[in-house]
Amino acid sequence: MSKLKSGTIPSKSNAMQNVLLLTLLTLFYLGMNAQNENPNYDKELAASLGADDYGMRGYYFVILKTGTNTIDDQEKVNTIFRGHMDNIGRMVKDGKLIIAGPLGKNDNQYRGLYIFTVPTKEEVEALLETDPAITEKLLAADIYEWYGSAALPTYLDVHKKIEKMKH
Numbered sequence: 001m002s003k004l005k006s007g008t009i010p011s012k013s014n015a016m017q018n019v020l021l022l023t024l025l026t027l028f029y030l031g032m033n034a035q036n037e038n039p040n041y042d043k044e045l046a047a048s049l050g051a052d053d054y055g056m057r058g059y060y061f062v063i064l065k066t067g068t069n070t071i072d073d074q075e076k077v078n079t080i081f082r083g084h085m086d087n088i089g090r091m092v093k094d095g096k097l098i099i100a101g102p103l104g105k106n107d108n109q110y111r112g113l114y115i116f117t118v119p120t121k122e123e124v125e126a127l128l129e130t131d132p133a134i135t136e137k138l139l140a141a142d143i144y145e146w147y148g149s150a151a152l153p154t155y156l157d158v159h160k161k162i163e164k165m166k167h
Contacts, residue, residue, distance in 0.1 A: 051150035059098075060116040060124045061146035066109040069137035083132035084139075091116075091127060098153045111139060115146065117153060 050057045071077050091097035099115035116124050124143055133139040 046150065049150040049153065055150055056147055057150040059146045059148055059152070060114075060118065060121060061144045062114040062116065062124065062128070063110055063142045063144070064112040064114065064134075064139045065142065066111055067134070067137040067140045071136070071138065077138070080132045080136050080138060087131045088114075091130075092156070095153075096123075096127060098156065114141075115148075115152070121145075 045051075046055065071080075088097065088100045092100070096118050097114055097116055099113065102112045103110045116127065118124055118127065121143055128134050128141050128143075131139070134141060
């Protein structure tokens with residue numbers, strides 16, 4: 001292969017090879033990106049749900065566990081847990097809580113979970129302080145950052161259609 005001297009023009013065949021190579025590399029790059037893009041992507045929906053490029057977003061995941069207090073008065077316990085359930089309903093209605101539910105018996109004394117849509121841990125802590133079962137220390141909470149599907153809040157509309165009995 002001959003060396004090109006500075007100021008010389010490459011031959012037509014070398015120029016064509018370079019153009020062909022550049023074209024193939026460009027097509028390869030575009031093909032790789034096209035395979036990763038979702039043809040069903042809905043920009044407005046993604047924005048309304050706070051989704052990133054992967055359709056995900058941050059949440060706060062809370063594990064409720066048995067608290068340090070015990071109350072022998074069952075009527076008082078029932079009143080506290082009725083308030084706990086009412087508080088869950090209020091947080092869901094306000095759009096701050098999207099998942100809440102009990103856990104089955106376990107050795108870790110985990111009692112339930114919450115998934116919050118609020119932007120800060122401080123807001124989660126403030127919301128937890130509105131729960132009478134937590135303020136009375138019948139329940140305690142561990143808070144974790146969680147990364148999940150931004151579509152998670154949309155399940156509530158479906159749930160309303162399949163729930164035969166309100167709780």
